[in-house]
Amino acid sequence: MRLKNITGSREVVAGSPYVVQEAVQQSCPGTWNRIFGSEAPIYIEIGMGKGKFIHTMAKEHPEIHFVGIEKYSSVLLRAIQKMEQEELPNLKFLRMDAENVDKVFGPGEVDRIYLNFSDPWPKDRHAKRRLPSREFLARYARILKQGGRLEFKTDNRVLFDFAVEEIEPAGWKAEVITYDLHGDAKLMEGNVMTEYEEKFSALGNPICKYIITF
Numbered sequence: 001m002r003l004k005n006i007t008g009s010r011e012v013v014a015g016s017p018y019v020v021q022e023a024v025q026q027s028c029p030g031t032w033n034r035i036f037g038s039e040a041p042i043y044i045e046i047g048m049g050k051g052k053f054i055h056t057m058a059k060e061h062p063e064i065h066f067v068g069i070e071k072y073s074s075v076l077l078r079a080i081q082k083m084e085q086e087e088l089p090n091l092k093f094l095r096m097d098a099e100n101v102d103k104v105f106g107p108g109e110v111d112r113i114y115l116n117f118s119d120p121w122p123k124d125r126h127a128k129r130r131l132p133s134r135e136f137l138a139r140y141a142r143i144l145k146q147g148g149r150l151e152f153k154t155d156n157r158v159l160f161d162f163a164v165e166e167i168e169p170a171g172w173k174a175e176v177i178t179y180d181l182h183g184d185a186k187l188m189e190g191n192v193m194t195e196y197e198e199k200f201s202a203l204g205n206p207i208c209k210y211i212i213t214f
Contacts, residue, residue: 006073006074006077009073009074009076009077010073012073012077012080013073013076013077013080013095016080016093018080018083018087018091018092018093019076019080019092019093019094019095020035020067020092020093020094028104028105029103029104029105029106029109030106030109031106032065032067032105032109033065035092036065036089036090036092038065040063040064040065040090041063041064041065041111041112042064042065042066042067042105042109042110042111043057043064043065043066043067043110043111043112043113043114044066044067044068044069044101044105044110044112044113044114045057045066045067045068045069045113045114045115045116046069046098046101046113046114046115046118046131047069047070047071047098047115047116047117047118047119047131048068048069048070048079048093048116049070049075049078049079049116049117049194049195049196050075050078050079050082050195051068051070051076051078051079051082051083051093052082052193052194052195053114053116053192053193053194054066054068054079054091054114055079055082055083055086055088055091056192057192058088058090058091059086059088060192061090062088062089062090063090064090064111065090065092066090066091066092067091067092067093067094068091068092068093068094069093069094069096069098069101070093070094070095071095071096071097071098073095076093076095079093080093098131098136099139101139101140101143102139102140102142102143105143106143107142107143108143108144108145108146109143109145110143110144110145110148111144111145111148112148112149112150112151113140113144113148113149113150113151114150114151114152115131115132115150115151115152115153116152116153116154116194116196116197117153117154117155117156117194117196117197117200118130118131118132118152118154118159119131120154120156120158120159122158127162130159130162130163131152132152132159132162132163132166133162133163133166134166134169134170137150137166137167137170137171137172137214138170140214141170141171141172141214144214147213148213148214149175149211149212149213150172150211150212150213150214151209151210151211152209152210152212153181153194153197153207153208153209154207154208155196155197155200155201155205155206155207155208156208157179157206157208160179160208160210163210164177164210167210167212171214172212172213172214173212173213173214174210174211174212175211175212175213176209176210176211177209177210178208178209178210179206179208180206180207180208181206181207181208181209182201182206182207183206187209
């Protein structure tokens with residue numbers, strides 16, 4: 001689906017104090033606790049959309065540093081607007097392509113990675129662009145701390161089946177795989193829903209989730 005461009009969104013993103021501009025120069029690896037001004041675990045969401053999930057998580061967990069990554073300025077603008085209404089000191093944003101994630105975080109710097117309702121890139125020739133592909137899992141492995149984990153949610157069964165098949169060849173291990181997240185009371189404890197999750201679950205679409213470690 002074509003994204004609607006919002007006039008002036010690039011300028012707002014470029015001037016926002018909530019967006020870490022150093023990432024443009026790729027000068028962030030190993031410095032995220034300095035950027036936040038304190039030591040804490042670092043959790044990142046790749047493809048955060050309008051920011052509902054990560055903003056809620058940061059509000060509920062002030063003891064953790066959160067970084068939301070979004071490629072499109074028109075979408076990131078909505079997350080910035082949420083921060084303008086309710087500023088959270090433990091939340092920062094990056095406008096960048098996910099392909100560069102291992103250039104802005106250092107080895108073992110990230111404690112947890114979230115992928116929520118990622119673009120399915122349905123054509124076979126675009127498989128390497130899918131965020132849960134083995135190519136991206138290799139990038140995540142370089143920045144994830146020993147014992148850290150990656151959590152992935154989607155309502156797209158084809159994408160989820162692909163993601164599950166990528167786990168072992170990429171050298172990761174599955175801790176949890178479910179094809180009906182909302183039907184599992186234990187996994188739903190503390191579950192924070194994204195805008196897409198609210199929409200699709202209301203339509204009766206089952207939500208798939210895995211938790212994997214490297």
